[in-house]
Amino acid sequence: MQLVFLAALVVPWLGAACLAVLPRAWDTRANTLALLFTGAAAVLFSVGLPAGHAPEVVLRLSWVPALGLELTVARDGLADVFGGLAVWIAFGVLLFARCYLPQANAHEGSQRREAAFYALMLAFLGSLLGAVTAGNLLQLYFFWELTGIGSYLLIGYWRHLEAARAGARLTLAITLAGGMTMLVGLVWLGLATGEWSFAALAARPPLTGPFAEGCAALLLAGAIAKSAQFPASNWLPGAMNAPTPVSAFLHSAAVVALGVFLLGRLFPLFHETLVWRWLLRAVGAIGVVGAGFIAVRQVKVKALLAWSTVSMYAFMFIGFSLGTAVGVRAALYAFFVHAFIKAGLFLVAGVGTHLTGKHELDQIGGMARTHRLLAVYGVILGLSLGGVPLTGGFYFKEELLHAAQEEGARVLLVAMLVGEGFSLIYMLRFLHALFVGPGDTGAGKPFPWTMGIPLAVCAALALITGLVPDWMAPVGLEAAVTVVLGYPLDTHPGPALNPMVLTSLAVLVGAWALWLIWTRSRIPIQWWQRLPDRYPLGGRRLAALYTRVADACLALHTGSLRAYLRRIVGLFIALAVIAVVAGAPGVGPLLAAPTSAVDLPTTLALVALLGALAANLAARGAISFALTLTAVGFGLGAVFLALRAPDVALAQVAVEMLATLTIVVALRASGLVTPAGVRLPPGPGDRPALRLALAGGAGLVFGGTSYLAMSASPADSVGEWYARNIEPLTGADDLVVAVLTDFRGLDTLIEVLVFVTAALAAAGLYRREEVPRG
Amino acid sequence: MGSPLLRLTAHLILGVTWVVAWVHILYASVLPGDGFTAGMLLLVAVLLEVVVLGRDRAGAAVPRSLFRGAASAGLALLAVLLVAPLAWGGAPLEHFYIPLGIARLSSTTVFDLAICLAVAGATAEALTAPREPAP
Numbered sequence: 001m002q003l004v005f006l007a008a009l010v011v012p013w014l015g016a017a018c019l020a021v022l023p024r025a026w027d028t029r030a031n032t033l034a035l036l037f038t039g040a041a042a043v044l045f046s047v048g049l050p051a052g053h054a055p056e057v058v059l060r061l062s063w064v065p066a067l068g069l070e071l072t073v074a075r076d077g078l079a080d081v082f083g084g085l086a087v088w089i090a091f092g093v094l095l096f097a098r099c100y101l102p103q104a105n106a107h108e109g110s111q112r113r114e115a116a117f118y119a120l121m122l123a124f125l126g127s128l129l130g131a132v133t134a135g136n137l138l139q140l141y142f143f144w145e146l147t148g149i150g151s152y153l154l155i156g157y158w159r160h161l162e163a164a165r166a167g168a169r170l171t172l173a174i175t176l177a178g179g180m181t182m183l184v185g186l187v188w189l190g191l192a193t194g195e196w197s198f199a200a201l202a203a204r205p206p207l208t209g210p211f212a213e214g215c216a217a218l219l220l221a222g223a224i225a226k227s228a229q230f231p232a233s234n235w236l237p238g239a240m241n242a243p244t245p246v247s248a249f250l251h252s253a254a255v256v257a258l259g260v261f262l263l264g265r266l267f268p269l270f271h272e273t274l275v276w277r278w279l280l281r282a283v284g285a286i287g288v289v290g291a292g293f294i295a296v297r298q299v300k301v302k303a304l305l306a307w308s309t310v311s312m313y314a315f316m317f318i319g320f321s322l323g324t325a326v327g328v329r330a331a332l333y334a335f336f337v338h339a340f341i342k343a344g345l346f347l348v349a350g351v352g353t354h355l356t357g358k359h360e361l362d363q364i365g366g367m368a369r370t371h372r373l374l375a376v377y378g379v380i381l382g383l384s385l386g387g388v389p390l391t392g393g394f395y396f397k398e399e400l401l402h403a404a405q406e407e408g409a410r411v412l413l414v415a416m417l418v419g420e421g422f423s424l425i426y427m428l429r430f431l432h433a434l435f436v437g438p439g440d441t442g443a444g445k446p447f448p449w450t451m452g453i454p455l456a457v458c459a460a461l462a463l464i465t466g467l468v469p470d471w472m473a474p475v476g477l478e479a480a481v482t483v484v485l486g487y488p489l490d491t492h493p494g495p496a497l498n499p500m501v502l503t504s505l506a507v508l509v510g511a512w513a514l515w516l517i518w519t520r521s522r523i524p525i526q527w528w529q530r531l532p533d534r535y536p537l538g539g540r541r542l543a544a545l546y547t548r549v550a551d552a553c554l555a556l557h558t559g560s561l562r563a564y565l566r567r568i569v570g571l572f573i574a575l576a577v578i579a580v581v582a583g584a585p586g587v588g589p590l591l592a593a594p595t596s597a598v599d600l601p602t603t604l605a606l607v608a609l610l611g612a613l614a615a616n617l618a619a620r621g622a623i624s625f626a627l628t629l630t631a632v633g634f635g636l637g638a639v640f641l642a643l644r645a646p647d648v649a650l651a652q653v654a655v656e657m658l659a660t661l662t663i664v665v666a667l668r669a670s671g672l673v674t675p676a677g678v679r680l681p682p683g684p685g686d687r688p689a690l691r692l693a694l695a696g697g698a699g700l701v702f703g704g705t706s707y708l709a710m711s712a713s714p715a716d717s718v719g720e721w722y723a724r725n726i727e728p729l730t731g732a733d734d735l736v737v738a739v740l741t742d743f744r745g746l747d748t749l750i751e752v753l754v755f756v757t758a759a760l761a762a763a764g765l766y767r768r769e770e771v772p773r774g
Numbered sequence: 775m776g777s778p779l780l781r782l783t784a785h786l787i788l789g790v791t792w793v794v795a796w797v798h799i800l801y802a803s804v805l806p807g808d809g810f811t812a813g814m815l816l817l818v819a820v821l822l823e824v825v826v827l828g829r830d831r832a833g834a835a836v837p838r839s840l841f842r843g844a845a846s847a848g849l850a851l852l853a854v855l856l857v858a859p860l861a862w863g864g865a866p867l868e869h870f871y872i873p874l875g876i877a878r879l880s881s882t883t884v885f886d887l888a889i890c891l892a893v894a895g896a897t898a899e900a901l902t903a904p905r906e907p908a909p
């Protein structure tokens with residue numbers, strides 16, 4: 001059983017690798033191959049799905065024994081729900097893409113191969129499964145960021161479109177910023193508690209105190225960014241420039257779901273902190289109301305669904321913020337139901353675009369007359385998300401309202417009721433525009449069965465979860481709740497006609513009435529869109545302040561590489577000064593420590609180095625500057641040779657030669673070299689005195705840091721440590737072999753990856769971008 | 775583009791550098807040098823070609839698919855070396871030996887080769903990439 005589960009995690013990567021190298025002549029088979037791999041992963045993952053499934057470690061590998069770090073693949077109810085939904089939704093979405101993608105590529109004028117798309121989707125699926133089955137904090141982070149990279153590549157799949165590239169960059173920037181903040185929290189948590197595995201952390205009592213509050217804030221930043229919650233919600237609408245299968249998979253059940261997954265993992269430790277309680281409540285309340293209102297005002301189909309996703313995930317954040325068992329159950333229930341409803345709605349939108357070639361609500365319309373089956377699916381899914389009774393969406397909202405009512409959270413109750421009203425209004429707008437209103441009906445074009453099947457399944461599930469809400473318990477929902485709470489939930493609040501339900505019904509009737517009044521009043525959508533400009537949130541002064549801050553931030557982006565370099569160097573110098581002034585431990589004694597005498601060869605090499613440096617400072621032309629810089633590098637190589645480090649000297653000389661030739665090639669390609677010499681136009685803010693100060697400061701900081709580092713060498717050299725430990729730790733009979741691979745191999749591997757990434761990024765920049773001079 | 779003598783010298787340097795790079799890889803355990811320096815030296819030779827022949831002619835003389843293939847092969851080899859030891863219960867990147875009759879090939883040598891290919895291939899791809907017209 002464990003091997004079967006491991007195979008489910010590996011199969012998507014195998015599929016991605018196969019599709020990445022698929023010959024061009026086999027492109028027409030790419031979708032079939034993708035479906036085979038995804039289907040296999042789905043079946044393998046579902047084998048042994050829990051009914052009362054106990055958490056188990058499927059794979060355990062020793063990683064950093066000194067820190068108690070192990071690489072573990074763990075399976076529990078939470079991983080099963082998130083992973084199982086993702087893998088089956090992926091299968092349905094790829095089936096949908098069979099007919100969708102070729103036409104969409106042709107419509108958008110894309111030359112990209114379909115095999116590349118399916119390879120990326122499978123790699124993304126592999127990353128997601130790796131994240132939900134990660135057994136320790138750092139492993140989760142690794143796969144977390146892999147999903148971010150996958151998301152970036154998929155959103156930018158139509159890379160010839162500026163909107164797609166911009167959306168991909170914004171997504172990467174925001175989710176990466178959140179992820180790196182989260183990393184600080186993860187490392188802090190691991191170091192402070194001495195535990196890195198989720199199983200061990202969940203067994204601890206809930207954390208409280210300043211450490212817990214700070215750690216919670218850092219970790220929740222990652223969840224907020226990933227789930228596109230306020231204030232990090234802007235990336236999700238921009239991501240809608242991706243093909244519809246990407247939106248239906250990533251942005252309903254995969255990328256955004258990871259934020260909620262993280263809340264589930266962290267709940268046992270942090271649910272009693274103030275940050276958890278109030279930050280999630282604030283984010284959730286703003287999201288359900290704000291995002292709901294923004295969704296009402298959208299004119300593009302997918303943008304409406306994107307803001308709806310932000311609003312729905314805000315509901316889930318509220319559920320976790322309550323810190324109660326009922327709240328957790330309600331949030332996980334909401335996630336489960338929302339995943340396939342939203343995926344289905346994105347597919348409905350995709351069918352609309354596929355049949356008409358249009359993207360805006362007022363351009364598509366009347367499809368109920370020409371595609372009745374599509375209308376049936378759309379209405380079921382739309383009304384479910386709108387929270388109409390006897391649908392899954394109604395019950396998940398009732399569960400959340402019930403949880404908030406039990407906790408006495410009146411503000412959250414009101415916010416969720418308002419959000420519920422908005423959700424019905426924008427869903428009615430969505431359904432009316434697509435199926436009843438005027439516009440292109442897509443008449444005469446067939447509704448392919450490969451698109452219909454995933455829609456039918458999503459619609460059926462939306463109905464079943466409304467008619468028989470308890471059916472989800474045996475397929476893992478209760479196990480997921482047990483994992484988060486640490487105990488089974490004894491009570492199961494079922495649907496009943498109580499005052500809360502009656503209030504919800506009243507809100508829904510009121511929302512329906514408002515929608516009717518709006519449509520009959522013929523207030524154009526543009527009026528709603530201008531509303532925030534007329535009545536800005538927080539008043540006009542706040543809006544003006546926001547504009548000034550935004551302008552100041554934009555003004556920093558001069559496009560001048562020299563300006564950016566000045567700021568980076570300046571920051572390093574400032575940090576070093578702060579460290580010295582603040583009295584960083586050990587700086588004083590090290591500066592006062594006597595140094596050893598220098599022998600003759602080293603002295604001669606140093607003299608040669610200083611001579612080359614003087615020549616470099618006196619150089620006037622760019623070519624002579626490059627050549628004297630090379631001489632400085634060769635001088636440094638001579639110093640390394642004199643210090644009996646021939647390997648380092650060889651690397652220094654080789655890199656120096658490469659750098660010189662690269663500068664020469666770059667100067668020639670830049671067009672700055674003329675028969676009269678080299679002209680280097682000054683950039684913005686370029687002042688010789690500032691350049692001299694920064695260069696001198698940088699030299700002092702880096703030179704001083706090197707001096708301090710070499711002065712602080714441990715008494716026991718690393719070479720002696722290797723020699724002592726090669727036999728007991730590696731069993732190798734060759735010291736060099738053991739050092740190169742067993743001890744230093746991972747370090748070298750990561751350095752090479754960084755190097756290759758930088759080289760490829762440089763290649764991409766040179767080939768495609770016009771970089772402003774300066 | 776340089777004179778015939780300059781072009782010949784650049785080609786000769788490229789040829790000799792191939793040999794020196796192999797020496798660095800094969801003798802990394804006993805002499806100064808490793809896969810990284812081998813890659814650097816190869817890059818210097820490739821860049822000499824670019825300087826002497828110009829970017830476009832140098833790219834035409836040595837197929838750019840070679841660089842991409844080298845970088846991909848290097849990264850693939852590194853991935854194999856990372857996970858292969860797991861198959862027999864070892865740690866990632868743990869050294870092993872491949873028997874070759876009376877001799878044996880160390881995974882360290884393959885590791886150096888992979889680094890050389892990855893570093894040289896990716897950087898050469900970057901340095902010889904043709905400029906595409908702005909959209």
